[in-house]
Amino acid sequence: MTKKTKAFLNSTFISIWLILLALILRWSVLEVYIMPLQGMMPTLFVNDHVIVNKLSYGLRAPFLDYYISHWSRPKRGDVVVFRAPFDTHSLSIRRVIGLPGDRIFFENGNLYVNEQQIAKQIPFERKKDFSWVRDEDFSDEGRTEDKSHYVHWEETLSDHPYSILLKKEKKGYLIFGPYRIPPRYYFVMGDHRDYSQDSRTWPARIQKAKGKVTFSRSHTQSATLIPKGTLVRTSDVKLPEYFETEKEVQLKGLFVDVEVTARKAGLAGNVPIGQINVIEGPLSKELSVSNAEALTGGKDENLVFELDILGRVSRIWFSCEKTLTKLSILCDPRYIRWDRTFFSIYH
Secondary structure, eight states: OOHHHHHHHHHHHHHHHHHHHHHHHHHHTEEEEEOOSSTTTTTSOTTOEEEEETTSSEEEOTTSSSEEEEOOOOOTTOEEEEEETTEEEEEEEEEEEEOTTOEEEEETTEEEETTEEOOEEOOOHHHHTTTTSOGGGGOOTTOOOOGGGEEEEEEEETTEEEEEEEESSOSSOOOEEEEEOOTTEEEEEOSBTTTOOSTTTSOOOOBOOEEEEEEEOSSOOSOEEEOTTOEEEESOSSSOOEEEESSOEEEOSSEEEEEEEESSOSGGGOOOTTOEEEEOSGGGGTOEEEOSSOOBOOBOTTSEEGGGEEEEEEEEEEOBOSOOOSSGGGSOGGGBOGGGTTEESOO
């Protein structure tokens, strides 16, 4: 082997390893993303470059979809990058509002988590006018509104204040919930509440959970008719999940299994073993109900699955309102928000 050939092979080997190392770092450690739309204003502007820490919640296996080590979970108030639930080929940036097990309700511009309204107040006078936001920031294609149509508020989740925008005069606020978030799923929202597409508004493909429950009694007597549509539910008083029988059945012995379907579509209908134990109506006086197997099949793509969260947004690298060239450093300096360079999005 000649010296030139040997040098070429060594150079190629080193290049391959460097490329592989760069891909591993990008996949598992750190990456820069660009904010495409207004959904996170005034925290993030269109074309903001954000640094995403992919080690925030654990170490992911390079090129694989699981954690080698998991040392944390997303918290309320975290701004995260994730694969969109309705299109796993696209990425979104939103704020985590609800955790697994939380109850979420949104009405008249007010956010409620576990029956508690999230504190909302107008911050200092300078922020009240949000003078650092320019009318041009609202100039998405097809939109003619300026900042005079909005009022700036400040919410606090998990002791972390952050800014949101709401329209000054909104005749028909979106109402969402109450909704219980199932295990390993998260409810996310944008800070630009009247513009953001998020867990309140995504075009979800939803399905109802199904399974079997067992009606039983303590002694044998004449046959008991269990009509089609008989309601049973979980014992959760605040936000129970209801299920109805799919067909009419006669209980002739001590117990009978009956197919049931969740009344509401979504993940909340996927309940574990032993959670259904209440019968609605007169049958509750003579029968008991239980589920010896989990009810499954409920689907709701409005929520973000834990493994689809790629990392936590930590800082803004820099902001630039003009279309960027391939080399971001060539971005027109007249439009770079230098006062926001390496700006932390957390107070």
